[in-house]
Amino acid sequence: MIYEIRFHGRGGQGTVTAAELLVKAAVAEGKWGQSFPFFGAERRGAPVVAFARISEEKHFLHSQITEPNIIVVLDKKIMEAVDVTDGLKEDGVLVINSSGLFSKESLRNFRICVVDATKIAVSLGLSVAGWVIVNTAMLGAIVKAVPLVKVESIMNAIRNNWPERVGEINAEAARRAYEEATVL
Secondary structure: OEEEEEEEEEOOOOHHHHHHHHHHHHHHOOOEEEEEEEOOOOOOOOEEEEEEEEEOOOOOOOOOOOOOOEEEEOOOOHHHHOOOOOOOOOOOEEEEEOOOOOOHHHHOOOEEEEEOHHHHHHHOOOEEOOEEOOHHHHHHHHHHHOOOOOHHHHHHHHHHHOOHHHHHHHHHHHHHHHHHOEEO
């Protein structure tokens, strides 16, 4: 099976990096993957979409993802402006950065995973120029909702992406989110 994941975030939150790190973790486990962004001349704060594909077997599909299995929402406010569930498969999963819970009725019959990635990132000091960076925490929540890869693989991909201290703090964000995420 090919898992197709669409990430919704804002420029500066690490949306594209999250997709890349998820694929790096999958490849480290011997899986196949690809990640790619979709944006124009976006700037910090503008909506950004990124995609990832992960599978056990080699695949040659290289196109935008229009019917994802998983949607990841790094900024809940984007849901007010964009129908993030557009194209999500019937048995799809929504992974949302939010401090509150959602009613199942408000998001149809999709499986929902909620984590307060913002709280985790703030507690660890993960911000750049005043913007809270939630991408690594969201990676922990993704693998809690759908075990695409092991959380340890996510943490290793994160550690390998940044220097020692920064990598460790971001890996800790993923671990905490994995533990704190609620799958509804």
